[in-house]
Amino acid sequence: xxxxxxxxxxxxxxxxxxxxxxxxxxxxxxxxxxxxxxxxxxxxxxxxxxxxxxxxxxxxxxxxxxxxxxxxxxxxxxxxxxxxxxxxxxxxxxxxxxxxxxxxxxxxxxxxxxxxxxxxxxxxxxxxxxxxxxxxxxxxxxxxxxxxxxxxxxxxxxxxxxxxxxxxxxxxxxxxxxxxxxxxxxxxxxxxxxxxxxxxxxxxxxxxxxxxxxxxxxxxxxxxxxxxxxxxxxxxxxxxxxxxxxxxxxxxxxxxxxxxxxxxxxxxxxxxxxxxxxxxxxxxxxxxxxxxxxxxxxxxxxxxxxxxxxxxxxxxxxxxxxx
Amino acid sequence: xxxxxxxxxxxxxxxxxxxxxxxxxxxxxxxxxxxxxxxxxxxxxxxxxxxxxxxxxxxxxxxxxxxxxxxxxxxxxxxxxxxxxxxxxxxxxxxxxxxxxxxxxxxxxxxxxxxxxxxxxxxxxxxxxxxxxxxxxxxxxxxxxxxxxxxxxxxxxxxxxxxxxxxxxxxxxxxxxxxxxxxxxxxxxxxxxxxxxxxxxxxxxxxxxxxxxxxxxxxxxxxxxxxxxxxxxxxxxxxxxxxxxxxxxxxxxxxxxxxxxxxxxxxxxxxxxxxxxxxxxxxxxxxxx
Numbered sequence: 270x271x272x273x274x275x276x277x278x279x280x281x282x283x284x285x286x287x288x289x290x291x292x293x294x295x296x297x298x299x300x301x302x303x304x305x306x307x308x309x310x311x312x313x314x315x316x317x318x319x320x321x322x323x324x325x326x327x328x329x330x331x332x333x334x335x336x337x338x339x340x341x342x343x344x345x346x347x348x349x350x351x352x353x354x355x356x357x358x359x360x361x362x363x364x365x366x367x368x369x370x371x372x373x374x375x376x377x378x379x380x381x382x383x384x385x386x387x388x389x390x391x392x393x394x395x396x397x398x399x400x401x402x403x404x405x406x407x408x409x410x411x412x413x414x415x416x417x418x419x420x421x422x423x424x425x426x427x428x429x430x431x432x433x434x435x436x437x438x439x440x441x442x443x444x445x446x447x448x449x450x451x452x453x454x455x456x457x458x459x460x461x462x463x464x465x466x467x468x469x470x471x472x473x474x475x476x477x478x479x480x481x482x483x484x485x486x487x488x489x490x491x492x493x494x495x496x497x498x499x500x501x502x503x504x505x506x507x508x509x510x511x512x513x514x515x516x517x518x519x520x521x522x523x524x525x526x527x528x529x530x531x532x533x534x535x536x537x538x539x540x541x542x543x544x545x546x547x548x549x550x551x552x553x554x555x556x557x558x559x560x561x562x563x564x565x566x567x568x569x570x571x572x573x574x575x576x577x578x579x580x581x582x583x584x585x586x587x588x589x590x591x592x
Numbered sequence: 593x594x595x596x597x598x599x600x601x602x603x604x605x606x607x608x609x610x611x612x613x614x615x616x617x618x619x620x621x622x623x624x625x626x627x628x629x630x631x632x633x634x635x636x637x638x639x640x641x642x643x644x645x646x647x648x649x650x651x652x653x654x655x656x657x658x659x660x661x662x663x664x665x666x667x668x669x670x671x672x673x674x675x676x677x678x679x680x681x682x683x684x685x686x687x688x689x690x691x692x693x694x695x696x697x698x699x700x701x702x703x704x705x706x707x708x709x710x711x712x713x714x715x716x717x718x719x720x721x722x723x724x725x726x727x728x729x730x731x732x733x734x735x736x737x738x739x740x741x742x743x744x745x746x747x748x749x750x751x752x753x754x755x756x757x758x759x760x761x762x763x764x765x766x767x768x769x770x771x772x773x774x775x776x777x778x779x780x781x782x783x784x785x786x787x788x789x790x791x792x793x794x795x796x797x798x799x800x801x802x803x804x805x806x807x808x809x810x811x812x813x814x815x816x817x818x819x820x821x822x823x824x825x826x827x828x829x830x831x832x833x834x835x836x837x838x839x840x841x842x843x844x845x846x847x848x849x850x851x852x853x854x855x856x857x858x859x860x861x862x863x864x865x866x867x868x869x870x871x872x873x874x875x876x877x878x879x880x881x
Contacts (some may be wrong), residue, residue: 294881334707335881358710368701372630384622385709387614429705 282346283307284437284469289340292326300326302493303340308469315480316473318490319586324473328441332362345436361430365442367422371415375406375425378414379432386433400428420451440472459483477578491586501578508537508576509548513557515568518543524566533560539584546580619711623719631693641727645735648678650742668833672744675735676828677801680821682731684767684792690724691771695781707879714872717772724768732760747834755853756831762860763824769867776878795821806842817843820863823856
């Protein structure tokens with residue numbers, strides 16, 4: 270571990286500290302409506318939510334490309350509004366869209382990042398060589414970026430962000446638009462980052478498997494607010510051990526209301542389209558299924574299964590959308 | 593015996609340790625270097641900017657001089673008069689095309705990486721400007737050298753060279769700042785390129801490049817007197833042509849040519865400072881929403 274990161278690990282201050290952060294765009298669109306969270310040093314924190322939930326605006330404010338309307342945010346103690354250059358000096362971003370200079374070689378791209386972040390040339394050379402080897406880019410690092418494959422470019426972008434040994438790494442939808450094989454490759458790579466460097470990572474995604482696999486804690490965002498924030502396991506536990514899932518083609522909302530009226534479904538049951546998802550709590554699932562049949566609800570299909578993060582997410586965001 | 597603290601000192605909690613930050617000059621050099629690498633990474637990209645000055649110095653100016661064989665305004669031969677006037681076209685074209693890089697950075701996403709860097713964002717504008725100045729100086733040097741080889745008669749004293757270089761540098765700063773503003777305000781490359789004739793070429797025709805501004809209709813001559821290009825061309829000719837102060841006299845109408853030159857350089861510098869400040873502001877406003 271380098272001296273730079275040893276200093277980080279001794280720092281007890283939150284790596285990311287967000288208080289009452291709010292962004293209202295000209296025209297009145299409230300993209301983020303006063304959010305609060307803290308991320309501890311070394312933690313991998315996920316911002317999860319559908320498109321338009323406010324994740325990218327939040328990342329934009331934390332990376333100083335979007336000016337907060339009110340509230341505050343600090344990176345490693347530096348206020349992003351009052352001391353943006355210092356806040357940027359302790360962070361790096363992997364953007365959703367590729368942002369490499371395609372005409373330049375991979376090494377040149379990494380070297381430019383190192384220079385802009387004030388890394389001494391000899392240390393930068395060493396770091397670039399090390400990262401290229403670790404990310405399987407040694408063979409292609411000297412080639413122009415526009416000759417690299419999509420997966421190689423993405424790995425190069427992550428390597429570039431790591432050249433400056435950031436205390437906080439932002440990964441904004443890092444796997445969006447990639448084919449499945451490259452996506453899984455990248456997930457392996459990202460999950461290995463924490464073990465290798467100990468830095469804090471803030472990840473935005475709408476892929477739930479990514480969040481579950483990579484994140485220590487997850488904040489679910491919906492319509493500019495955080496509707497849940499906890500460890501993935503705790504969020505899952507909130508839905509109990511088992512779920513009943515029904516596909517009801519005719520008037521699913523009425524079916525859900527009837528189940529609630531008869532105590533078969535509680536407030537945590539939700540409907541997305543024609544699918545009703547009902548946490549059963551301590552009651553055996555077969556009893557719930559039988560009681561639903563007794564109510565005269567005609568279901569095209571009925572299944573039981575364990576809850577996933579998808580259910581947490583849909584319960585927190587999808588049901589509200591449906592409502 | 594000294595007590596060993598078991599908790600971090602308060603000062604450590606309230607004074608976060610910043611990471612290393614590059615020196616402003618080093619950052620500026622890095623940004624300029626990036627722009628050079630992006631705009632000159634093939635021999636074609638290095639040589640292409642020299643085509644226009646060479647064409648004007650070796651072909652167009654001499655050809656026009658054949659059509660107008662008598663001496664140009666102020667006593668210089670017409671070919672030399674036009675060659676110096678060509679500077680007023682080269683610099684705006686170079687700066688306008690440099691502005692395309694700003695649009696490409698924005699469209700390709702590369703600008704986002706620069707915005708995430710721990711640097712003053714004004715340096716991004718100034719780094720690009722440095723490259724536009726370098727390319728402009730290279731073009732002007734090629735133009736003057738080719739004109740001299742072709743037989744043009746320049747009459748430069750050290751003071752004259754000073755006026756000439758001062759005008760070239762100040763005008764380039766002004767023109768690049770204009771290009772930066774347009775590139776940050778105009779959404780597409782197509783729309784931006786469509787504006788090039790208006791920004792780069794139209795003022796050149798009105799600014800005394802091919803004929804004195806006194807030859808223009810009265811109201812148009814008044815318009816020409818406020819154009820930075822007019823002040824630039826008048827200063828350039830004052831600097832390197834024998835009895836080349838006629839253009840300055842056409843603008844100011846006072847008998848002291850050095851005072852005329854100082855006033856024109858002051859006007860140019862004022863425009864350059866004002867528009868550069870505006871360009872940095874426009875860039876920062878476009879970068880942060």
